[in-house]
Amino acid sequence: MTKATSNPSVKNTETAAHAQGTAVIVIEHLYKRFGLNEVLKDFSLTVYKEENVVILGKSGAGKSVLIKCVIGLLKPDKGSIVVLGDNVTELSDDDLDRVRSKVGFLFQANALYDSMTVRENLEFPLRRHWINLPQQEVNAMVKEALENVDLVETANMMPSELSGGMLKRIALARTLILKPEVILYDEPTTGLDPVTAREIDHLILKLQKKYHTSSIIISHDMNCVKNLADRVILLLEGKCYADGTYDELAHAADQKIKQFFE
């Protein structure tokens, strides 16, 4: 894993382990501003296959802006973002759709449709991306998705009948149903009690191992960060201020890093 640098404002170069890995997301010299608000200022980051990278940062640091740029929901002012070999900053809407089918996004608010059953919510991305998928295959994929999160019995229930932890599991099942190679998580454990939050951490890790996905995870929940992160990035002043394992950053002398671990 990449080491925290002695000068943490400089992003580390790759270690031998990373040098052998396959890069799935390569963000280089990214800039994004809204009017006078310069949110990202020369942000660079490489995420490797099967790696979980957690982005830490104060409220308003630009974490959500960053992952929205990665999925093509926001267009950066400058810089490049190569996702699974495609530069998303240069793609047409059709090509962006193709990339998005390989990149799952787990929203903080789950983004399930209240008026649809769990099954219909799970079928929705399948119908959208693979229009001609036979019903038998759709059924098999929905069943597998529900088995993955141990909620087979909820197929015909409405989201309003489920607890917060169950909703998160269903949202995760829906994210995984297209078998994405990359998953972007926006605060996956926010709003959950500590026990349920740890269950979600373990589920995320279990499914990551099963499907060999790579992830960028935004989280303020330090237990979640500790459990999930192969690498932690501190986004500060629009840049990658520190880059290292949880333990490396937790023991950093730099006060700006330290404050996140106190």
Ligand SMILES: Nc1ncnc2c1ncn2[C@@H]1O[C@H](COP(=O)(O)OP(=O)(O)OP(=O)(O)O)[C@@H](O)[C@H]1O
């Ligand atoms: N569409 C937009 N138009 C204008 N400003 C925006 C837009 N989206 C984000 N911003 C601004 O960009 C900055 C970063 O926002 P962002 O949502 O990425 O923060 P964050 O690090 O995810 O914060 P939090 O941890 O509170 O969710 C904020 O100042 C926000 O007001």
